[in-house]
Amino acid sequence: MFARIVVTAAVALSLAAPCAAQTTAPAAPAPAAADAAPAANVVQPGGKIAIPSGDLVSVAIQQDVGSRISSEGDTFAVVTLTDYYVHGSLVLPKGSPGYGVITHIKRAGSFHAGGEMTFTVKRLVAPDGSEINVETNGATADADKSTEKNGSEVGQYLMWGVGMFAKRGNDMLVKKGATFHVSTLQSAGVPVVAFGTNPAQINPALVKKQ
Numbered sequence: 001m002f003a004r005i006v007v008t009a010a011v012a013l014s015l016a017a018p019c020a021a022q023t024t025a026p027a028a029p030a031p032a033a034a035d036a037a038p039a040a041n042v043v044q045p046g047g048k049i050a051i052p053s054g055d056l057v058s059v060a061i062q063q064d065v066g067s068r069i070s071s072e073g074d075t076f077a078v079v080t081l082t083d084y085y086v087h088g089s090l091v092l093p094k095g096s097p098g099y100g101v102i103t104h105i106k107r108a109g110s111f112h113a114g115g116e117m118t119f120t121v122k123r124l125v126a127p128d129g130s131e132i133n134v135e136t137n138g139a140t141a142d143a144d145k146s147t148e149k150n151g152s153e154v155g156q157y158l159m160w161g162v163g164m165f166a167k168r169g170n171d172m173l174v175k176k177g178a179t180f181h182v183s184t185l186q187s188a189g190v191p192v193v194a195f196g197t198n199p200a201q202i203n204p205a206l207v208k209k210q
Helices: 002-023
Strands: 048-051 056-061 075-080 084-086 089-092 097-106 116-125 131-135 146-148 157-159 165-167 171-174 179-184 187-191
Touching: 048 084, 048 089, 056 116, 075 116, 116 171, 131 187
Parallel strands: none
Antiparallel strands: 048 187, 056 075, 056 179, 075 097, 084 089, 097 116, 116 131, 131 179, 146 171, 157 165
8 A cells, every 4th residue: 555655646746846947937928118109208390299387497587687687577588408208299399488577576775775676487489389387486486696886895874864874685596697597387288399490589579678
């Protein structure tokens, strides 16, 4: 009886061996990268793509603006500093224009009161004239700001009554070429353009002083 059990176990082991070998067979090779399907989100030139919220786009302002030289309601232009892509599709070539408006001005005053200025950029313009909605975060976003002294280096003095003077504060100035970021807002489909497409040109009629 014992010998019969041993022989039966040996037979069972020999029958199981091919199955074990089968489970360790090499997997089928992965398809070559060239055979992979293209990314579903890439839109070819001529198609349209939705603009997401929160993309940061670098721009440069195209004129001086400041609390002394500007007024509320003045408009100004910016241009993009790099190509802007959405999911690998080109939407705004470098140099695309955008337009902003000064929303608050307070001149520098007496008793060291400094000037104040707030502006916002609301849109960037694609080559075909389509607009991408954007916004700035903060009074003057992250623009490079300078202080502008009024009069001499020690400040401009105003007379208040007989023999009484007060030192005037500094105005705020953002110089032409200063760079900052705007953040995209969700926008409807904007045309995708081919690499090398020329950007739209700045419209002088949209840049004016009040």
